[in-house]
């Protein structure tokens with residue numbers, strides 16, 4: 609279902625709205641100069657955007673040095689509606705209700721969960737009901753539901769899931785049956801990249817790496833999400849880094865995620881120490897106490913990831929690589945060592961950093977996906 613306001617918007621309207629969103633404190637005259645549209649056309653478009661409650665006049669700017677009337681500043685109205693983003697992992701479901709500028713209204717997380725159609729129907733129904741009870745009154749109400757899935761997606765349709773079967777759990781259909789909101793589906797790592805692109809960076813070329821039980825990346829190239837010919841772009845966990853190495857669920861041997869996924873690091877450490885369970889916090893405690901085994905498994909993880917990242921740089925030459933990993937977050941030494949390992953000519957200007965959005969990167973990417981459809985705008989910067 610397309611939102612009526614989106615289908616109504618002309619390319620010039622979208623252009624003006626995009627500029628107002630991406631350049632805070634623009635005046636009509638500056639908008640006219642940036643777009644090449646006449647002042648009369650810009651005025652008419654701005655009037656419509658104000659009537660649509662998407663733009664507000666926020667105050668008076670400085671007059672130009674030749675004097676004249678002080679211009680009125682235009683600003684995107686991020687409070688005109690609400691967005692729902694849902695992230696469905698193999699053992700959790702995460703929901704975020706925000707305004708259209710990403711400001712959080714409500715966040716909910718359920719863990720562990722059962723992954724079958726009936727259970728997903730129940731969780732989504734609970735989340736929708738809770739959000740609807742809590743949501744403030746806005747002009748548009750909920751403009752869309754973005755669902756992040758952990759598997760490749762092509763043109764909004766899931767291809768396969770390593771953790772769940774899309775034929776058995778049709779997420780979109782379940783959500784559409786529950787409510788009349790527009791529903792959009794996207795890969796979780798792609799959404800995280802969109803979230804980082806829109807909310808944390810000025811760059812147009814960015815790679816965001818999500819590391820959990822596997823390793824996936826979202827790639828933003830010249831402001832656009834790179835999905836490839838079949839939706840597999842960014843499946844960096846399946847680059848082969850060891851010949852005849854460990855068998856991977858993708859059908860190959862020696863894939864990066866068989867060596868550098870967080871889960872592998874925890875399993876190796878658990879085995880060495882004969883522990884039943886290891887997570888990032890447990891490993892960090894051993895690491896900080898100079899435990900030899902902890903230091904070794906951590907170093908091995910960094911070295912394998914370095915190979916993966918070197919390959920990424922050679923392929924995509926991003927300005928920024930954002931890591932979203934609870935392991936690298938808990939042990940910040942790891943990111944320092946990783947940076948130290950990237951020493952060739954191609955990585956001189958590269959910024960490698962931990963995500964500041966953490967698990968909300970994917971959910972905020974969901975806000976961006978909803979906005980892209982609702983506003984008819986592709987490139988959003990809402991820092």
Ligand SMILES: [Zn+2]
Pocket residue numbers: 845846847856857858859860863
């Ligand atoms: Zn693989």
